[in-house]
Amino acid sequence: MKSKLEKLLIKSQVPNHVAIIMDGNGRWASKRGLSRIRGHQEGMESVKSVVKSARELGIKAITLYAFSVQNWMRPKAEVKALMKLLKDYLIKEGDKLSEKGIRLNAIGRLDDLPEDVCVVLDDIMEETLHNRDMVLTLALSYGGREEIVDAARSIISRGDITAESINELDISNYLYTKDLPELDLLIRTSGEMRISNFLLWQIAYSEIYVTSTLWPDFRKRHLIKALLHYQNTERRFGLTSDQIRKREVL
Numbered sequence: 001m002k003s004k005l006e007k008l009l010i011k012s013q014v015p016n017h018v019a020i021i022m023d024g025n026g027r028w029a030s031k032r033g034l035s036r037i038r039g040h041q042e043g044m045e046s047v048k049s050v051v052k053s054a055r056e057l058g059i060k061a062i063t064l065y066a067f068s069v070q071n072w073m074r075p076k077a078e079v080k081a082l083m084k085l086l087k088d089y090l091i092k093e094g095d096k097l098s099e100k101g102i103r104l105n106a107i108g109r110l111d112d113l114p115e116d117v118c119v120v121l122d123d124i125m126e127e128t129l130h131n132r133d134m135v136l137t138l139a140l141s142y143g144g145r146e147e148i149v150d151a152a153r154s155i156i157s158r159g160d161i162t163a164e165s166i167n168e169l170d171i172s173n174y175l176y177t178k179d180l181p182e183l184d185l186l187i188r189t190s191g192e193m194r195i196s197n198f199l200l201w202q203i204a205y206s207e208i209y210v211t212s213t214l215w216p217d218f219r220k221r222h223l224i225k226a227l228l229h230y231q232n233t234e235r236r237f238g239l240t241s242d243q244i245r246k247r248e249v250l
């Protein structure tokens with residue numbers, strides 16, 4: 001049964017592509033006198049709940065910032081625990097993704113991941129390749145600046161694009177996200193107003209929603225609140241309100 005909050009959602013105005021900076025696992029744990037790793041384990045429950053909810057709500061693409069390039073510098077034990085959590089998630093949830101019509105995708109410098117994680121990741125990406133209901137993208141060993149550097153390297157190594165001819169589309173086509181829809185909404189949990197090197201190019205016209213809820217507490221109702229905020233915001237893409245209204249009636 002739909003909650004009161006969910007009934008307020010306008011189905012046709014649900015964003016196509018939502019990305020989430022899942023912050024606050026450490027704070028959630030330290031508030032309870034638990035280890036940071038316990039915080040990440042709880043964060044995994046939120047991942048499962050949000051992926052399921054996103055599909056139910058009609059979101060077509062969800063991108064989760066699971067591990068940044070900079071996160072490799074965290075204490076060794078925390079990095080190891082995060083890699084294990086990721087592998088366990090893939091092993092346990094892979095079949096469910098398949099059944100639910102969700103395609104698994106990954107972006108980032110994936111070659112940096114441990115071999116055993118890469119193997120499972122590749123298997124599930126292949127297994128779910130033809131699923132069409134939603135695409136779940138995990139950003140792993142991901143950095144926004146690194147993504148732009150990698151795109152520049154690929155473009156230059158192609159050798160046939162001149163400086164004068166290069167345009168926005170060329171750059172977009174070399175980003176890790178080339179096959180994903182435009183990013184409509186970026187959510188950040190835990191209250192900080194930062195982008196933390198996430199999807200720097202892609203957020204150009206995205207709405208940004210920051211909630212003080214810590215990631216391990218984030219559930220369907222919090223996602224719906226973010227979507228309602230999005231639906232009540234006028235996206236102008238650099239135009240005036242008047243122009244946007246006229247475009248709507250044309």
Ligand code: FPP
Binds near residue numbers: 022026065215
């Ligand atoms: C930020 O919280 C969170 C991370 C660096 C990792 C996010 C990972 C998960 C939610 C679990 C793994 C998910 C997948 C899909 C494999 P923080 O540790 O920086 O929190 P803090 O700012 O409160 O310290």
